[in-house]
Amino acid sequence: MTAVAALTGNAPCLDSFARVLDLEDICAAWAARCAHPYGQDYVINLHPWVALTEIHQRHHLALCLQQRAVAGSTLPVMTLPEIRTSLDLVERPGAVLAGRQLLQVSQVLLGQKHYAAVLREIDDALSEWAADIDPPQSLLRRLQQSLDEEGELLDTASTELQALRRQLRQGRHDIQRFLQGFLRNPDWQDYWQEQLIVLRNDRYVLPLKASHKGRIKAIVHDRSASGETLFVEPLTAVELNNQLVQDRQAERQEQEKVLRVLSAAVGQEAAAIRRAVQQLGKLDGVRAGLELGKAYQGVLVPVDKHPVFALHKLRHPLLCMQHPGQVVGNSLALGEQHQQLVITGPNTGGKTALLKALGLNHLMAYLGLPVAAEGQLGYFRQGFAVIGDAQNIHADLSTFSAQVSRLQVLLEQVDAHSLVLLDELGNGTDPREGGALAQAVAEELLAAKACTMLTSHLEVMKRYALGRPGVALAGMGFDAETLTPTYRLQWGVGGASQGLTIARRIGMPEPLMRRAEALYADDREDWERWEAQREGLLRAAQQAMDEAALARMEADKSAKRLQRELEAARQERERAAEEARNEWQQLLENARSEVRKTIAALKTGRDTQAASAALEQTGAPFRAVQDAAPALPEVGSRGLFLPLRQVTQITRVDALRQRLQIQLRGKQLWIPVAQFRADAALEMPKDKGSTQYASPENHPWRLDLRGQLRDDAWQALCRHVDGAMASGRQQVEVLHGKGNGVLAEMVREFARQDPRVTQWRMARPEQGGGGVSELELR
Template identity: 55%
Template sequence: MDAGIAAHEAPDALRLAAQTALELPLLCQYWLDRCVHVYAKRHVLSLDPWIPVVEIKQRLARSAALQRRLADGPGLPSTELPDIVEILTLASRPGALLSGIELLRVRRVLEMAAGYARFLQPIDDFLFGDAEILTPNPILLGRLRDSLDLDGVLLDQASPELARLRQQLRVQRAQVQQQLQGLLRERERREIWQDPHVVQRRGRFLLPVKANFKGRLRGIVHDRSASGETLFIEPLGVVEQNNLLVELEAAQRQEEERILRGLTTLLGSETERLLLTLERMGRLEAIRAGLELAAVWGGSIPAVRESASFNLRALRHPLLVLRHFDDIVGNDLALGEEAKQLLITGPNTGGKSALLKAVGLLHLAAYLGLPIPAEGELGYFPSIYAVIGDAQDLQADLSSFSGQMRQVRDILAQVRNDTLVLLDELGNGTDPREGAALAQAVAADLRECGVVTILTSHMAVLKRYALREDGVLLGGMGFDLERLQPTYQLQLGRAGASQGLVIARKIGLPDKVLALAHAIHAGEQENWESWEDRRDSLLRNAEEQAASAQAAAEEQIRLRVQVQKELDKAAALRLRAEEEARKEWQKMLADARVQVRTAIAGLKQGRNTQAATETLDRLDQHLGATSAAEPELPTPGSRGLFLPLRQPVEVRRVDVAGQRLQVDLRGKQLWIPLGQFQADAGLALPREEGRSQYVAPEEHPWQLDLRGQRRDVAEAALLRHLDAAVAAGRNQIEVLHGKGNGVLAELVREFAEQDPRVASWRMARPEQGGGGVSELELR
């Protein structure tokens, strides 16, 4: 590749590599998983962290504003929405025609946009400006609501002409069917019908005639059955009426197309604004999802400086918090003002790389507008570069060391004093002395350029470099030698030892090997490390004493707060009990006054002193009682009335916890709510010749097929099926009656309207049988 082209493309490529190394794509995936609709997911995927600091502050301000709203008021409307971008694009084309289903999807989105606008309007804050954009055109939304039902079918009220045509169609169909039904009932023609029902073929009403009786009915043959035994004939007397019916149906289709085209044109005029509405809806839902995600790690909205420096307290790696929740140790870190570089040392798995990644990832997350698991102030870095992990590339014939040095070379060619550079284990993968020399040289070059840099290393040369040079901090990750576990706590001012020999001894490496290792190590180490160990011991003792004092103070504060909470809680309970008692007495006194007035009125009218005395005695007993007796539950064997059907029943079982009873209703056992039973021991149960067994809902057939049955037979079958369904505890049944001449459909509708056990009736959806299937909801 040409060197000039490589240098020109390097900044974007290096920043993208840093995003991957710092696991920003994985964090965004957690964010996407919490987004409810497609517009929010598109917004998250479109976000770029490399934007001016002013825009970063605007993103965080929006997050803070929504966070306050959600804390103080109702939740943001949130539901899955259809993707209407292609529908809007189609609507904007001249002569476009959208279907009712497509327009219904647009209506759903507009109604959600209206809900967003209502959520934003009450408060004048950073989000208030989006309320006007999210408020849909009232004319468009009103016409969509008035024109379409919940299935996307045009309503009669969509236009006066459509209502007129549909009314005429209903009248015309009824007249044609009535005339054909008259022919079916003619006694002299009874034997010619294959099936005494009116059928419909290609929009025309016909009669099914046996083929060998063709000459008995003058008319036009429109179709023949597959067996050839049935002819579908249109009698000459209904030809003109059928013609009128076809003409009306064509006029209806034309009017429906006109209405849909008008709605499409109106929608097309709003396309540009609606696309902006979708973008704002996506942004608002994305912010909500980000706040939901950040709540898992206890995120707060950070302040962002306009300089390349930061000061963070209790910073934690967000992805580690998502995996381990409260087990992650927080660290304090400030860099970029007095000191530009930080060298982190310590044992393997001690948290060096995690802390390095956390600093970079928190900056990127905040640049996207997310709350972060830290407090304090972030810096503004137009570029963040990171060399983390194994840079080996077998296809490019690069070893780990070669790949790392290639990344470092590209970074050094691009860095400025407002850049953040993160280098993990720089110089590994080659001769330790040469790697250490290169690592120190790179660190020195970055320091001279004023670049904010964090490095991790085990190398003693870099530890001495950090102690020697001004503007370089040395920090070590703590390690508990007794438990042989890292503490993950950053300790500034001290070097974290690798603890390789100590760990090897704890693990049980042979003493001979350990002795030789100690001898070799002692010959190569300088006395500064022993002095450093003594200094570390003194610092550790001082920190432990300070920590103990701080813990005692915090415990005292915690106990004081806990005592105050208990006092407040007791006071609140006392006030609530007093208020409840006051209300109860007021109610009792009000009832007593009513009864006393009634007794006085009786005395005035009939001078019945005995009844008045009894009333006052009852009042004395009621007002002096400490508690009312709880109503008694029915017991097995009790008799009473099943209120919905006004039928006498006998109690078989009582479910106290569920407040329900199992009763015997005409030989069938079913569970009913306690409120539907009225006890009456004097009721007589009806005698039945036989008793049917209880049928579980999953065993009872939910579908009844009446097709081809006579009306009286079908009615009896429907009654038996409903009895069994109620006994089995079903909430819904389906009845297949076919379309035909509508006789069975009318039977089912009349039955549903008359039987008190049926709560509602409706035709099934087209994909489930349409007009040939009825769905009955049971009480």
């Protein structure tokens, strides 16, 4: 059993009636289609036996969402974290949520915002829900400004935190620079195990060889596993480390203060958020129910206020999901002309499946789900189902005694607003005694005016149905030629059990079957043979009706398809006309603008030749419409980018949109064809890059290489390091961006090859993270 099925196993909707009808499987499939836990909670806490007004509300909500989906406005399917425990916690005095918990609250608030935006797209009954679902914008904005993707506090969470972290960064820089002086001292080069600054016990220390212990005044904080390295803190660095520890403590205190303030803000809105997520759960649950309905071609069927129903194409939804397009639909109607229906027919002919389909579809409609039927359902206040073998050795219950026990409970509680489903009534004992009991139970249910559907193989029940007003008889069809059931319900016909025929088809020994048929022929009544002939005639009539219905359905489909095609052609024609109209209007507007500029140029006495050329260019779009479109230039063609008068080369061609992709100053740029003039004689200039280099005196700490080619960036980095070394700088930062990693790899390769670089490391997240490299110089 899946986790969702385990959850739904204790759902309120699963009373004994629902369990017998396998509603548990429907609820498990429904909950599995929910996007978040709030939708799953809505599903597993639903109950089918509710007031008719609530059933109508569920149906109306599902209908609204279905109409919105047809109109193109669908609810977001997004995973939301479970925050109700955090909301309960934050309402306690003094409670503080962790950063990750606050991040989950922020994610739910953002989900509320998306839901509210979709609900406002269409003006209907659901648009009023948007106001209740819309999150408190100030709280959402504050959480987003204070937390990163991992739930850690950002510098922008508070002014004090930003100042403390700036002070921390400066302190780290100062002490690292101070300790670098020890590592680079030429007199102490042999003292160090490695040219590294490490962190021990929250303090920056140096790796001193154990053999040089005592050479410098320092405090030993740790020792390597081999004992050959001592991690020492020079006495002159103690004050710097102490200050760094104090700054870290102040940072932690400020972070706790910020978390406390944010938690208090969430606590003030906890009740509203809890109500909103409940609404989100209802919306997601109903959306998932409509999605589930597509799996069995379900439709939303209205529920009448009376305990009567008239259904067409009734199918079992679970069978439809297992065998798409293969399940036979049947028509059923009870409550008006007939109060009871007795179904007979062959074994494995579909009698029990039809019983379960009727009860299960009623329960699904009460829950607000689409059903596998068409027509109208009835409103029943309670349901009873005696289906299957309930024998229990531990309770000393045989098959027959278990059935009688359930019938006893049923008869004590049944009324005119009950739906009763009985399978194989009276079996498990002597057929004459079982038949007498079955008929007595049926008469009692008929007197109580309960809507009852029962199955039986007993002859006495067939005679009961034929001779009693208010009781209908029907049989499941059987194809005598193929010896297989048809699963179609035939009204007014008592179907034969066909037990001997099915036994032979299964493979019972032939001599045994001949003896059984001889014994049966002696006791068989004449009317049973006539029933077989009637079934053949009815089957032929039913086939003719099915063929006529199929032809009518195909004609309707063809008419609808033709109508859709005509409508699509009309819309396409209107769209093309509108696009052409807009395009010409834009061309005319551009032409007017160019003419006005040209006239103004002529009035001021400027270059008349340029003005004439501009007028000639203005008419180019209109001549282009009349002339055949010229061939597009090929990839690799050189030419002139007219707006900037720059020589460039084509890298890609988009013939559909009449545009080109060119290489310009290290960037890929899409331009209209009209802005490019091909000229193979032009030579491509060498791209000198766009280095944002500045001398170390002005910007000694950062070099921006973004947008440059690799070779140009290498040269720029060499020049930058040259200038930094000349100025006595010991550290530079290189901004290369995250992109495809080419520039970042180039910087790492430079650091490995250049002897002037002693160490490379990635910058801290607040300094740019993976998009910035820090180089330590000798």
